[in-house]
Amino acid sequence: MRLEHIVFHNLRRRKGRAIFLVIGLMIGVATVVTLLSLTDALSMHAQHELENFGANIIVTPRSEQLNLNYGGVQLGGVNLVPHEIEQVSLVNIDSIPNRRNVATIGPKVLGTVEMQGQRVMMMGVDPVAEFKLKRWWSIAGRPVEQGAELLVGDALVKRFGLAIGDTLQINGQDFTVVGLLAKTGSQDDQLLISPLSTAQSVLGKEGKISMVEIAALCHDCPVNDMVNQLQQVLPETDVQAVQQVVKTRMHALDQFRLFAWGVAVTVVIIGALLVFVTMMGAISERTREIGIFRAIGYRRRHVLHLVLMEAAIVSVLAGVMGYLAGVLATLAALPLLDGGKAVWHLNPALAVAAVAAALVVGLVAALQPALRASRLEPSEALRAL
Amino acid sequence: MKLINLQEVTKRYVTGADCVTALDKLTLSVKEGTFLGVMGPSGSGKSTLLSVLGALTRPTSGTVTIDDIDVYGLATEKQADFRREYLGFIFQSHNLIPYLSALENVMLPLAVSKFSSAEKRRRASAMLARVGLPDRMLHLPQQLSGGEQERVAIARALVNNPPLLLADEPTGSLDTATSRQVMELLAELHRSGQTIVMVTHNRDNLEWFDRTVYLRDGLVEKDTGKSDCSLSQAM
Ligand SMILES: Nc1ncnc2c1ncn2[C@@H]1O[C@H](COP(=O)(O)OP(=O)(O)OP(=O)(O)O)[C@@H](O)[C@H]1O
Numbered sequence A: 001m002r003l004e005h006i007v008f009h010n011l012r013r014r015k016g017r018a019i020f021l022v023i024g025l026m027i028g029v030a031t032v033v034t035l036l037s038l039t040d041a042l043s044m045h046a047q048h049e050l051e052n053f054g055a056n057i058i059v060t061p062r063s064e065q066l067n068l069n070y071g072g073v074q075l076g077g078v079n080l081v082p083h084e085i086e087q088v089s090l091v092n093i094d095s096i097p098n099r100r101n102v103a104t105i106g107p108k109v110l111g112t113v114e115m116q117g118q119r120v121m122m123m124g125v126d127p128v129a130e131f132k133l134k135r136w137w138s139i140a141g142r143p144v145e146q147g148a149e150l151l152v153g154d155a156l157v158k159r160f161g162l163a164i165g166d167t168l169q170i171n172g173q174d175f176t177v178v179g180l181l182a183k184t185g186s187q188d189d190q191l192l193i194s195p196l197s198t199a200q201s202v203l204g205k206e207g208k209i210s211m212v213e214i215a216a217l218c219h220d221c222p223v224n225d226m227v228n229q230l231q232q233v234l235p236e237t238d239v240q241a242v243q244q245v246v247k248t249r250m251h252a253l254d255q256f257r258l259f260a261w262g263v264a265v266t267v268v269i270i271g272a273l274l275v276f277v278t279m280m281g282a283i284s285e286r287t288r289e290i291g292i293f294r295a296i297g298y299r300r301r302h303v304l305h306l307v308l309m310e311a312a313i314v315s316v317l318a319g320v321m322g323y324l325a326g327v328l329a330t331l332a333a334l335p336l337l338d339g340g341k342a343v344w345h346l347n348p349a350l351a352v353a354a355v356a357a358a359l360v361v362g363l364v365a366a367l368q369p370a371l372r373a374s375r376l377e378p379s380e381a382l383r384a385l
Numbered sequence B: 001m002k003l004i005n006l007q008e009v010t011k012r013y014v015t016g017a018d019c020v021t022a023l024d025k026l027t028l029s030v031k032e033g034t035f036l037g038v039m040g041p042s043g044s045g046k047s048t049l050l051s052v053l054g055a056l057t058r059p060t061s062g063t064v065t066i067d068d069i070d071v072y073g074l075a076t077e078k079q080a081d082f083r084r085e086y087l088g089f090i091f092q093s094h095n096l097i098p099y100l101s102a103l104e105n106v107m108l109p110l111a112v113s114k115f116s117s118a119e120k121r122r123r124a125s126a127m128l129a130r131v132g133l134p135d136r137m138l139h140l141p142q143q144l145s146g147g148e149q150e151r152v153a154i155a156r157a158l159v160n161n162p163p164l165l166l167a168d169e170p171t172g173s174l175d176t177a178t179s180r181q182v183m184e185l186l187a188e189l190h191r192s193g194q195t196i197v198m199v200t201h202n203r204d205n206l207e208w209f210d211r212t213v214y215l216r217d218g219l220v221e222k223d224t225g226k227s228d229c230s231l232s233q234a235m
């Protein structure tokens, strides 16, 4: 028999006590793991949501001419018919290194058309992409899908007195109004929006694109990198990041992260205290036993060895089980939060940290009463009950 | 040969404002091979004397030498080694480790020694057989009777072959018959040369001792072993 056997027999033969101790520690670990992985999943999801929120990169045709326009006011010079982007060149976007970060590509064609004797702006869009990019759009009726369908901006609705189901003649072709766009306060209020290919043929711009809006999911790459990559594969264009969008987004995320960290730190402290108190109580109640060990000639070192080895085994066990329990709790809780869209993902760092923290806190907690008991005169320790 | 020598040993306990003198300049020596009984009223300092003898509590003043070793001159960890090599303890009750079997309890002092596993086991089971429990090795303390537990404790105290055995009321919680069995066991050990110091309340045990010390208020009130105390004892 060696010291290890004493620890082993203690854990094995006083299972109830060992289990109670493990459960006590486990609750601490599991609470921390649950809250940390919940905030982790939710913050990932929040980031995802934010990054779906509008375009953050804009691709426009390269204009060779100096732009003599400030704040929308034309300051002279001949405004040449702008170049257009070739629609086929857009497939190049798929070849950039960070293509996985490209969430949505919204190509559009722009031009003016005749309607009831007046010139109005028409925009052709890829319906799926566009409505993903413009989540703030609120539409009466339905979005355009294909063919000669129109979504009409608020200003035009008022000017022409339009309603859903109306038929309009544009450049000699019949269009049906399927949706009305509620007032956005932007240039979108002035638009007739139709599916991309329809608009291209009405405007005589088959295969041409006037601008592309891109939403990039960029939590692991700087937006500027993506801008450079896009510029390389689309040499005939100007690629620009919408800094404002990026900054607001980062700010919102930072706020959320700060909050999540605040919660995490609080929870870690509470969990550590829980583990600490449980372990300390468990060792303190063994003072008399420690007195017996000391009386029969165990050195302080031997007693510490016994107590710390047991604490280490129990803590690691509690750490592993607490982590698993925390993961299960997270999986159970996630569907109930945030519309169930956030998903759990394995975070090996958290697993390792949970077990390591349980071990360290358990050992530190055990050390204090073990040192105290082993420093008592053996006769004092024996007196304890 | 004198195994134990206490020189003017005083032990005071200070609790808050109170100060109790449990041992008051007590001087005592015990020869090797003695079976010494320590008697006296409750609170007279018997347990304290045993603790001081057993390197379990440092006296306030005075010296304790056992086998010419100044016990409290040793460093703390050395005192532990000293207890392991020189002393065997038997306490009144609750002195077995509840989660270890009888055999494992007896092996406890050996767990930190360098013997091989087989040798530890052999010594421990031989000692259990010697105290009459060869068939109780795998029992846990709670599965043993009070007398059996006491005998396991004796086996544990003896497994290191210590020169000195210290017992604090080992029969205190036992009935007369069981108590007698334990005393017979101790007497047999004594016959084979073991030095024993035993605290007891029970006058029935007197017959087994070859010397008895009576304590009162931390002082030796009567000592049957002192030649100048009574002429008849000197013979
Ligand atoms: N740790 C302690 N702190 C304070 N006082 C103590 C302590 N241990 C013993 N005493 C006091 O010292 C005196 C002697 O105690 P001790 O335990 O040696 O008596 P005893 O002779 O063994 O008594 P009993 O027969 O009841 O076991 C008592 O008055 C007791 O109250």
Ligand SMILES: [Mg+2]
Pocket (backbone or CB within 6 Å): B046, B047, B048, B168
């Ligand atoms: Mg006593």
